[in-house]
Amino acid sequence: KKTFEGHQVLRIIPKDDAQLSLMKNLEDMNEFELDFWRGVTGVSMPVDVRVPIHNLESVKMYLEAQNTEYSVMIKDLQVLLDREQEEMKSAARA
């Protein structure tokens, strides 16, 4: 079973066409192993992306180097998944 300890979901809002283009490049980069939850659409439209823990630092540095602001939407994905799993088990018991 695949787990997601330490994976974060980042929210990035491209502010201009240059940042939009940067996000599109990011979408095509396989090396970061990114999973786009909400894809790149347009300027001011949020992009949500799951970043594996081993690439978090690189991705954040990449964004910061390009002056692209981001926020952490989900701090540790596995925590939420564990909670969901526990709720399902509890409901099944009930």
Add this chain to the structure above:
Amino acid sequence: SQHRNTDSFDYSSYHTLSEIYSFQDMLVAENPNLVSKIVIGQSYEGRPLNVLKFSTGGTNRPAIWIDNGIHSREWITQASGIWFAKKIVTDYGTDPTLTAILDNMDIFLEMVINPDGFYYTHTTNRLWRKTRKPNPGSSCIGVDLNRNWDADFGGPGASSYPCSITYSGPSAHSESEVKSIVDFVKSHGNIKAFLSVHSYSQLLLYPYGYTMTPAEDQAELDSLALKAVTDLASLYGTTYTYGSFFDALYQGSGTSIDWAYNQGIKYAYTLEQRDTGTYGFLLPANQIIPTATETWLALMAIMDHTYQNPY
């Protein structure tokens, strides 16, 4: 399977595929004069593609199609589908609007379009979106079923790369999960509304996605969308953005509603349920019923308009 009937079923929890299949059978058994189950095909891994038919009689009546779970990780959609099914049997005979619709039209509901992907989200990878069909020549698995329809197939907004989450597949309708719906809708020939339920983003979208050219019925689709999102917001204040797929979201080719619209099904909409970016695909279970309830108001607005405006 541990639930004895659909009254005691826990609608405020996420359920496995086998529990959903059991629910469907219970609902049919409890309401033999209203609900029947049609198996329209099989998924790649051999799971049945079940559609519930809600009908009060007649032959080949005009009908409404609703589907959930084309992207398997969007769990709120399959959970809402269960709630919709129960809502239909509960409200028929008590809610005058739904009763009038069902006295004249049929409703077809496919709760889990992508059962292989859904099963995989429960067993192996909670965040899986596509099917589970291997792609020859690639180590990457699966096709994005909402890029596999014959509507500018393979155009901008879809990927020809099997590892992409928007991989279109090798050809239009190559996936049995899509082909089964296409064959069913075509052979029925009297579907008047085609409603696809997704999450997350809180959007109500109508054709087109593959082109910025407005649909012929854009004005009507747009005003109906406004009515639907207004009704939806009346319950909890949840705000939806609405517009054409192209304008309100992004360019996407090979999508289900564009195909449906080009088949002559005028009322073709995609809904994107809660939220806008707190939980994403991990919407807490305590939001299932509120989300389904508000979504139902939008669906009812579209279904009632479809009934009131025959074409």
